[in-house]
Amino acid sequence: MEARTALVTHMFQVALDQLSIDEPAVHDDTDLYFEDGNIILQAEQTRFRLHKSIITARCPVFRDMLSFPQPAQNELIDGCVVVKLPDTANDAGLFFRAIYDYSFFEAPPAPAIVEDTLSILSLSHKYDVPNLHRRALAHLSTAHVCTLEEWDAEDSTALTFRDIEGSIADPLLRMIEVVYEVNALWLLPTIFYLCCSHPLQKILDSPQWISGSICETHKRTVLLGWAKQQHETLSFQKALIHAPTANCITHAACAAHVRRWDVSVMAVKGDKLPGGISPLASNGGQKFYYERLCQPCSQSMKTMAEQKRIAFWNMLPSLFGLPGWDELMKMKAAALKCIP
Numbered sequence: 539m540e541a542r543t544a545l546v547t548h549m550f551q552v553a554l555d556q557l558s559i560d561e562p563a564v565h566d567d568t569d570l571y572f573e574d575g576n577i578i579l580q581a582e583q584t585r586f587r588l589h590k591s592i593i594t595a596r597c598p599v600f601r602d603m604l605s606f607p608q609p610a611q612n613e614l615i616d617g618c619v620v621v622k623l624p625d626t627a628n629d630a631g632l633f634f635r636a637i638y639d640y641s642f643f644e645a646p647p648a649p650a651i652v653e654d655t656l657s658i659l660s661l662s663h664k665y666d667v668p669n670l671h672r673r674a675l676a677h678l679s680t681a682h683v684c685t686l687e688e689w690d691a692e693d694s695t696a697l698t699f700r701d702i703e704g705s706i707a708d709p710l711l712r713m714i715e716v717v718y719e720v721n722a723l724w725l726l727p728t729i730f731y732l733c734c735s736h737p738l739q740k741i742l743d744s745p746q747w748i749s750g751s752i753c754e755t756h757k758r759t760v761l762l763g764w765a766k767q768q769h770e771t772l773s774f775q776k777a778l779i780h781a782p783t784a785n786c787i788t789h790a791a792c793a794a795h796v797r798r799w800d801v802s803v804m805a806v807k808g809d810k811l812p813g814g815i816s817p818l819a820s821n822g823g824q825k826f827y828y829e830r831l832c833q834p835c836s837q838s839m840k841t842m843a844e845q846k847r848i849a850f851w852n853m854l855p856s857l858f859g860l861p862g863w864d865e866l867m868k869m870k871a872a873a874l875k876c877i878p
């Protein structure tokens with residue numbers, strides 16, 4: 539009997555601990571809890587005390603939602619009706635900040651953080667705030683471009699990841715999900731490309747992949763696209779070993795260099811993929827390779843590589859089941875016209 543009591547007490551304690559782990563206490567947001575606010579919106583365990591007039595003027599969805607009489611059983615806190623939202627506290631906080639303070643999320647070329655931009659993009663789409671939505675799309679579009687010329691233009695974006703030291707596979711996976719949600723397909727080829735430049739294991743181990751927040755269809759697109767991209771990358775690198783060329787002036791040296799380079803780039807090193815050179819890396823990435831070839835071989839390989847890069851760029855959307863660049867560019871132009 540004593541053992542059973544001890545077990546029940548233990549289970550009760552575990553349940554209590556679980557409760558305290560799963561459900562932290564409800565708290566007020568430090569910035570967005572205005573004394574003269576007249577509506578409380580709660581996301582997860584965070585309360586935002588805001589102004590009905592501001593929220594409803596900026597978000598038609600809230601106007602509709604709050605125009606209905608609130609159920610009598612809705613709790614009142616500080617004299618305000620509490621409306622619970624299904625969003626994360628992080629997303630809601632960023633979204634409300636962007637609504638209240640224009641300088642918090644300015645249009646490009648102002649800098650922006652990828653992770654925050656995705657939160658604002660997702661909720662501005664959901665709650666129908668077109669200006670904010672376009673601003674978020676404009677930020678993502680500075681990095682996720684539709685032409686190879688834009689891709690090669692350095693420093694064209696002020697968009698950065700929050701954790702620049704860690705793997706960006708995780709935020710890229712979230713980006714894929716949010717971008718599909720808002721149907722901004724023109725952003726996807728380069729997002730998929732960057733994501734699939736990671737070793738497969740890194741993608742499969744990333745929290746977004748494991749958490750189940752990526753739908754099965756998009757997981758399939760990532761996996762099939764990863765294999766196709768890997769195939770194209772390797773075939774690009776194999777094309778580079780077609781030296782010595784007919785015009786070679788140092789045949790033995792060029793042949794030896796190409797053999798060494800081939801062995802070195804095709805080797806699997808640690809968690810790195812075989813082949814260190816991506817088709818979309820600029821020629822600078824292959825500098826070492828060209829430098830050791832004779833001038834005619836070097837010139838010939840550079841020309842060939844440039845043609846292959848262009849071909850790879852043109853096929854990139856198709857690797858991930860997306861429409862061609864022309865169609866994607868039309869979608870982009872329609873969505874971004876009159877950027878606020």
Ligand SMILES: [Zn+2]
Pocket residue numbers: 781782783785786787788789792831832833834835836
């Ligand atoms: Zn040569």
